[in-house]
Structure formats: structure tokens, C-alpha cells
Amino acid sequence: MIKIEVEKELLGSLGKMNLHVNLAIEAQSFVALSGQSGSGKTTLLRILAGLEEAKGRIVVEDEVWLDGFKALPPQKRGIGFVFQDYALFPNMSILDNLLFVRQDKALAEELLSMSELLELAHRKPATLSGGQKQRVSLCRAMMNRPKLLLMDEPLSALDPLMRNKLQQEILSLHKTFGTTTIMVSHDPSEMYRLSSRVVVLSQGKVVQDGDAKSVLLRTQGSQKFSFEGELLDVIKVDVIYIAIVAIGQQIVEVVLDASEALDLQVGDRVNIGTKAFAPIITFQKERL
Amino acid sequence: MLEKVMALEFAPFLISFKLAFITTLILFCISLFLAWSLAQSRSRFKPIFEAITALPIVLPPSVLGFYILYSLSFHSPIGRFFQDVLGIKLVFNFTGLVVASCFYSLPFMVQPLQSGFEALPKNMLEASYIAGKSKLKTLFFVALPNIKPALMSAIIITFAHTVGEFGVVLMVGGSIPGETKVASVAIYEMVEIMDYTSAHIYSGLMVLMSFVVLLCVYIFNRQESHRLGGIV
Numbered sequence: 074m075i076k077i078e079v080e081k082e083l084l085g086s087l088g089k090m091n092l093h094v095n096l097a098i099e100a101q102s103f104v105a106l107s108g109q110s111g112s113g114k115t116t117l118l119r120i121l122a123g124l125e126e127a128k129g130r131i132v133v134e135d136e137v138w139l140d141g142f143k144a145l146p147p148q149k150r151g152i153g154f155v156f157q158d159y160a161l162f163p164n165m166s167i168l169d170n171l172l173f174v175r176q177d178k179a180l181a182e183e184l185l186s187m188s189e190l191l192e193l194a195h196r197k198p199a200t201l202s203g204g205q206k207q208r209v210s211l212c213r214a215m216m217n218r219p220k221l222l223l224m225d226e227p228l229s230a231l232d233p234l235m236r237n238k239l240q241q242e243i244l245s246l247h248k249t250f251g252t253t254t255i256m257v258s259h260d261p262s263e264m265y266r267l268s269s270r271v272v273v274l275s276q277g278k279v280v281q282d283g284d285a286k287s288v289l290l291r292t293q294g295s296q297k298f299s300f301e302g303e304l305l306d307v308i309k310v311d312v313i314y315i316a317i318v319a320i321g322q323q324i325v326e327v328v329l330d331a332s333e334a335l336d337l338q339v340g341d342r343v344n345i346g347t348k349a350f351a352p353i354i355t356f357q358k359e360r361l
Numbered sequence: 362m363l364e365k366v367m368a369l370e371f372a373p374f375l376i377s378f379k380l381a382f383i384t385t386l387i388l389f390c391i392s393l394f395l396a397w398s399l400a401q402s403r404s405r406f407k408p409i410f411e412a413i414t415a416l417p418i419v420l421p422p423s424v425l426g427f428y429i430l431y432s433l434s435f436h437s438p439i440g441r442f443f444q445d446v447l448g449i450k451l452v453f454n455f456t457g458l459v460v461a462s463c464f465y466s467l468p469f470m471v472q473p474l475q476s477g478f479e480a481l482p483k484n485m486l487e488a489s490y491i492a493g494k495s496k497l498k499t500l501f502f503v504a505l506p507n508i509k510p511a512l513m514s515a516i517i518i519t520f521a522h523t524v525g526e527f528g529v530v531l532m533v534g535g536s537i538p539g540e541t542k543v544a545s546v547a548i549y550e551m552v553e554i555m556d557y558t559s560a561h562i563y564s565g566l567m568v569l570m571s572f573v574v575l576l577c578v579y580i581f582n583r584q585e586s587h588r589l590g591g592i593v
Contacts, residue, residue, distance in 0.1 A: 124487055147490045154491045160484035164506035173502065174492040217493060 074100055075221065075253060079120055079129035079139065083277060086111045092127075092277035098270075100134070101251045105258050105268035105285070112274040114257045118223050121255065122154050123147035133220055153214030153252070155224040159206040161198040167209050168194040174216035184212040187249070188242060204235035208242065215246060224256040228263065240266055261289045299346035307334050318345060369559060372539055373547035374566070380455070380530075380543060381523035384462040385470075388519055391463075392470040397500050399471070400478035418468050422528025429461045430533050453535045458543075461533040462523050470519045477511025478504055510582040517578045521571055 075098040083090050092113040098104055106114045119125040123144055131139040138145045162170050167190060171181040185191045188208040198206055207227060214222060227243075228236045244267055247254055258264050264271050264285055271288040273281035281288050302320035307329070314334035316327045327345060329337070337343070399410060417425055433451035434440045443449045451457040481504055489499040505512065527545040534541030536550065544563060551560040 122487075122491060124490075147487070148493045148495065150491075151493070152491060154488065156484045156488065158482065158484060160482060160488040162485065162489070162503055162507070164503075173489075173494075213488075213492075 074098070074134065076130070076132045077121070079117070079127045079131065081116065081120065081125070081127040083113060083116060087276075090277045092116055094274070094277075094279060096272065096279065096282075098253060098255070100253055102270060103247055103254045103256070103268045105256050105264040105271045106274065107258060107264060107271060108274035108280075113277040114274055115225055117274070118225050118255065118257055121221065122152055122223055123150050136220075151217055151220050153217065153219035153222040155207070155210050155214050155222070155227045157226045157230060159198070159203075159210045161206055161209055161213070163198055166195050166197060167201075170198065170209060171213050171216050174213055177216070180216065180218075181212075184215055187246065188212055204231050204239060207231065207239060211239075211243065211246065215250060215252070218250070219252055222252045222254040224254065226257050226259065229259065236260075236263070243267060265289055298352060299344055302343055302345055304337055304339055304341045304343050306339060307337060309334075316343075318343060320345065369562060373542050373544045373563075376455075376539075376541070377524050377543040377545070380458055380462055381520045383459050384466055384523045385516055385520045387459070387463055388466060388470040389516060392467065392474055392515070393500075393505075396471050396474035397478055397496075397504070400475050401496070414471050415468050417465050422465070422526070423532060425465060426461065426529040426532030429464060429529065433457055433460060433533070452533060453537065453541065455534075455540055458530060458534045458541055461529050462526060465526055465529045466519045466523050469522045470515050473511045473515035473518065474508070477508030477515075480511075481507060510585045513581050513585075514578055517574055521574050525567075525571070 075096075077094060077096045077098070079092070079094055081092045083092050090113070094113075094117055106117065108114050116125060120127040120139075121131065123138065123146055126142070126144065127139065128142055129139055130141075131137070133150075136145075138150055162173065165173060167185070168181060171184065172178065182191065182194075185194055188211070190205065190208055190212070193201065193205065198209065201209065207230075211227070214224075224243075228239055231239065240263055243256075246252075247267075256267065258267075268285050271281070271283065271285050272279055273288060300320045302318040302325075304316060305319050305324070306317040308315045308317070312331075314329040314331065316329050316334070316337065318325050318327060325345070395414070399407060399414075402410075430452060431437055432439050433443070435444060440451060443451050449456060451460060485507070486499055486503060489503045490496075494502070524543075525545060526543075527549070530541070530543055531546055531549075534543075534546075536542045536546050542550075544567060548560050548563045548567075551557075551563065
């Protein structure tokens, strides 16, 4: 069980803001931390790691990490941290990167073989691809058998295919070691696949907290489905209007009537939902 | 010409290199910790320390030489302490030269090391702290091995700069043959007595050696930054 009660004044993009978070996290759970950039997610993660000062109280399995302003240094917390930019030690081989954390060759080899990296064990990080580097970073974080694994957008620098593969690996590592994990993420599918709980921060406060499905599902009432998008253009065609909306990586057209078109401005964030139709799912390409 | 070369005394060169070697060694040990703490520091007073460290670059060597000469001499408490209590005389001898050179060349060791440390990704050092390693261990096993080009520059430039110093050495050491007469001072004296041939040989040697040293630094740095995938 991890009890977090922290407060810190931050200088966000909208001026001063107060990070105030109160959370209790079950042992062995997988929590996804989401929210717009500047909402305080990364700062919260860094406070948990002891890399950033804060006021409050953090208790992890009867161990006090923060009491008022008195903080346990990161060296003594026994955590794993996966950075977005990998943060591997370029002067050491892959194996040495792991052994630097703890001289436990058996564990290092077990982790590397789980991640299919055993053949690369004696290579230097500079010769690896982004996906491989992040897998090394993940293995390294597991080396001191952490009580808490923190991941700061670990997969956001990778391409979708690699992201998919690493999600599987994170999941299997979590199943094998049962490490309590907090991961900062922006990707709803990633949060849904990995986490048992999603916490959404906004302006330093928790605004949503629940299981992945209830937090991430966008439909309201009798809506069958609903998407968030950005209005790119409104085109007048005879008596009707056509709105061009970008949803994720795709562009769609939606028919509007004149009164709806008047309310909307190009650049607006919009929700597109439908009630009447049963959506059709077709198989698009081979499974990853 | 060849006879002239054979007849030349090379003691000033030897003294120059001995001085540069000892100075570089001492400065490396001091500056490593100084540069590391400056790079890590978020203190309000950091600019003050940085300014003090950089002073020898802008001060005329005569000013630096004068203060060092005064502080080390029998007229100052420091000089008197060394002479009375420890029995060490610090002016007009080799020991004094080493002390003076350490002040004179300090910024050339500290600054490359500090910017090397500052250019390291912060996350990399944090990853080491999270792995349970102390700041000292992080310095030796993570920071230092990853700033090899900066380290190389710092050492070589400090060495070369000490070989090339003139004003401070002349003021603090004088020109005692075999003791404090370094190559640069020897050249000055050769020109004064209009022995241009010797001055040419000495000066030519200095230019050649300095060029070779600098060339080595740049070649090494080029290779090293390729090898580390351009992180430094």
C-alpha cells in the first residue's frame, strides 16, 4: 500500500499552480497517470522518486519516504524509474548497465532473455534502436527488485509497432514480478491495456480516478460511440454544411445543418457521437 | 647550425614540462570536485564562485603574479606561516612556481570539466542516484567516463597553458637557471641578449609541440564523439 499526500507550488504554462495530490495505491496494482501537459504528472512522479522537493507525506509499505519537508534520498527508496529518453549509461555495455544497479548476474540474464536482448548484452547502448534501448532501460529499472516502478511516458518516443511489443513486455514483467507501477501516459489504448486504474490530473489536482474503462470511455447516455476531434474546416455545399474533423490520425466528414454550422468555429475541440447506427468492425490487417 | 642545436641547453624545457606535469596533476584532483560541485550546484552563490574561478583568464599575469608573490612572501601571514612553521620557502623556487601555476591555470581545468558535466543528460545522473549510487560513485562511474572529450581538453589545455605561461612565472620564480628558468623565460632572455638563433630554435620547438598537442586533442575529440553517438 502506498499513501501519497503531497503539495508543491509549480510554475505551469498558465502561471503559478498548486500541485495537490492525495492518493492511496494498492500494492501490485498498475496505475496510469494521465492529463494534459503541464498538469503536474511528471512532477508527481519525480516527487515519488525523490528527485524533486515537495511538502507532505509519502508512506510506502510502512516506510516513510516523505514527512513534511524531510525526504528520503532517491538512493534509499529502492525504486525503478524508466525515463522517456532511456537515460542509459553510454560508457557501459547493456549487461553492465544492469549490473551497475546490482551485481546480480542471474537476474540480469533472466531480464535480458525475457526481453530478447541476451545476444546484445555486450553491445554499447549507442548501437541499439530506440525500442531496444527502452527495453534495456526497463530491465535496468527492474534490477533492484523495486517496491515501486515509475515510468514517465516510456513508450511515447517509439513507433506504434514497437509500442505494441513493449506494452506486451511491460505487462508480462508486471505479471512476473508483481511490482506496483505508476506510468505516465497519453495513449488511451496503452492505458486500457496495461493499467487497472487511471488517474487524470488537471492543474495539479486529481479530476478523474477509476478503472480504465470508466475513465477512458467517452460515450454519454445512449451514445453508441463518441470521439474527440478538432474541427479543421466547414464547407458549404448547396443547403447543407460539411464539417471536416481530425480524429487522431484520421480525417472524417460530418454533415451539419446551418444552425449547427453557425455555432462552430474552425479549430474548436468537438465531440462526434452517434446513437442510431450499429458500428461495423472489419478486420483491417494482420495482427501485430 | 647543427652545432648550435647540440650546444643548446634544454634544462628550461625540462623545467617547463616538469612544472606543467605537476600543475596538471594537482589541478586535476582539485578541479574534479570543484567542477562537479559547480555543475551540480543550484545555489545563489554559484556565480560568485564561477567568477572567482575565471579571474585568472582576464587578469593581467603581472597582477596575478604580484598578488601571488606578495601572499607567498615573508611579508604576508601565509608566506610567514609556511616559512616559520613548515620551513618551506615559496618564492623564487620551484615550489612557488607550482603554487603560482595552479592559480594561473585553474580556469583552464575547471571550465571544460564543468561544461562537460553540465552537458550530461540530467536523467542519466538521476538514473544512477535511483540505482542507489552516491554522488561520488556517480561522478567516477557515470559522469567522468562520459565526458572523455572534455576531460582530455581540460588536461591537455591546462598542460599546454602552463608550459606557455610567462608573466606569472617571471614574477614569482625569477629566472634562476636549473630551478625556475622555464622555456618561455629563456626565450625572453635570448631575445634580450640578441641571440636570435637560439630564440628561433626554442620558439620553433614551442610552436611545433603546441600544434601537435592541440591537433591530438581535436582528433581525439572527433573520434570520441563519433563513438559515443554524439551525446557529449
